[in-house]
């Protein structure tokens with residue numbers, strides 16, 4: 323966390339000073355859901371800074387407000403108090419600078435894999451030629467191992483393949499921040515491992531700042547530079563942050579063989595059990 | 597609205613039932629053939645039973661009316677008259693036949709005579725066209741309307757008129773209901789504003805729609821001698837039948853999966869893209885469910901409306917035969933009944949095929 327203090331500082335459009343290596347800044351974030359029984363405060367005084375090219379995973383008990391936080395960053399859910407800014411600019415609504423991979427693949431089932439990726443690419447690169455856009459979409463589908471399924475209807479693909487298309491769609495629009503909400507939660511463990519490998523392989527190349535919610539402690543350690551632990555609600559906030567100091571690129575094997583792995587794991591499990 | 601949803605559920609239910617059956621029966625082709633043979637057998641048997649029951653019923657009704665006539669002749673005009681009446685009925689003379697539910701064979705005979713009549717009229721038309729060919733050519737050359745055959749319409753012409761009317765009404769319903777449904781589906785405030793309108797007009801009876809359309813079209817056609825029965829009937833049919841499509845379209849558009857909407861928001865799709873690339877495709881299955889109901893309602897109300905509008909279709913045919921009371925009128929009415937039923941069934945199958953084509957969730961259902 324202290325790395326931020328060593329860097330140069332820049333002024334953003336609202337005049338606040340930000341260290342120039344901060345990509346995403348959540349300050350005093352608050353979220354209140356009105357309910358029939360009165361207001362329910364999900365998040366309060368939540369502060370978190372995420373650096374450029376950082377991969378952060380978030381764990382916390384179910385219902386503590388992880389999805390709420392992520393959807394506020396995406397701009398899909400209004401903020402009740404505090405601030406969220408990307409490179410110093412406050413988030414005003416959803417936009418393609420923050421790509422989202424949802425828990426369910428949410429592909430348009432009537433479109434082919436390629437059309438689903440193109441839907442975003444066409445929107446983000448309106449001045450590129452048709453051929454260039456096709457190339458971008460095909461490149462990322464290739465990266466996720468779907469070079470033989472360009473023209474398959476999304477509804478004909480398995481869950482795992484659909485989520486691969488979801489990954490390709492998210493990277494292809496070249497967002498500043500990638501937001502992932504338990505993207506592999508619905509998959510069997512074998513497919514989950516495959517997709518983690520694919521995700522981290524593309525990420526190693528593109529280094530897009532990533533925030534990923536997961537309920538799988540091993541996944542959290544394997545992918546992250548830092549694991550953020552949220553306290554249980556109501557009024558959830560950041561409880562603890564654990565830095566994962568493994569070299570990149572990592573392999574599953576090297577991670578498992580590292581003695582620190584079990585220390586990290588114990589740390590996270592201890593947090594979740596209290 | 598509930599009714600439409602039920603219909604949709606029924607489909608998915610029956611398809612999942614089919615899936616289950618497929619799983620239960622080991623998929624050996626021979627089994628499949630035996631099963632379909634068995635099914636055909638059962639269908640044939642049920643048709644035979646139906647015809648048998650019908651035969652017995654019509655016989656009983658025939659006897660009842662015959663007995664009554666003889667009895668009446670006896671009490672009113674004495675023994676001799678009764679014997680004459682009985683002889684007349686038994687001879688099969690058409691002047692004294694009981695007028696009741698016709699038997700299957702009578703209906704079959706009527707069908708044959710209707711077809712023969714159609715062929716006869718066809719021949720007449722051809723002869724007329726030949727005779728007038730030279731004259732008509734001259735008239736067209738002079739810029740006048742050619743003379744066309746204006747004789748009686750055959751049964752086939754009548755059926756075709758009905759089908760034409762129902763399709764025109766269906767298209768009208770589609771062109772009104774789908775766009776309006778999309779617009780009110782997109783906006784919750786418009787939806788609540790339109791709700792009272794839909795709730796009030798949906799249950800209005802076909803007869804009232806006809807009267808309303810009649811009032812308006814009659815005035816619009818003032819001073820125009822051309823026949824407006826077709827126009828009045830197809831507009832009435834369309835207005836009667838469009839509600840299911842309107843409600844289903846609005847519901848389909850309003851209930852697009854939230855994930856798709858979020859994807860559209862994240863990608864910042866424009867309104868046009870959002871509607872045509874996301875919302876419409878995802879509501880197509882519900883829209884087509886609505887259109888299927890619309891077509892079946894259109895066909896159902898058509899008969900009543902043609903009757904009122906005096907449009908040369910099946911509705912008027914049935915009514916005129918009933919009024920006519922000729923010897924074979926009743927059996928012609930039954931022929932029309934079967935034709936109406938079979939065409940309705942075929943139209944529904946057609947829509948079901950289209951509906952299955954546009955539904956994209958085949959995998960998810962299984």
Ligand SMILES: Nc1ncnc2c1ncn2[C@@H]1O[C@H](COP(=O)(O)OP(=O)(O)O)[C@@H](O)[C@H]1O
Pocket residue numbers: 355356357362364382383384385386387388389390391555
């Ligand atoms: N739209 C909403 N209205 C009211 N309460 C909500 C709404 N969405 C989520 N909640 C509540 O907020 C809490 C946090 O939800 P969520 O962010 O989905 O948790 P998580 O993703 O950590 O499991 C839960 O208790 C949930 O019931």
Ligand SMILES: [Mg+2]
Pocket residue numbers: 388389390
């Ligand atoms: Mg969640």
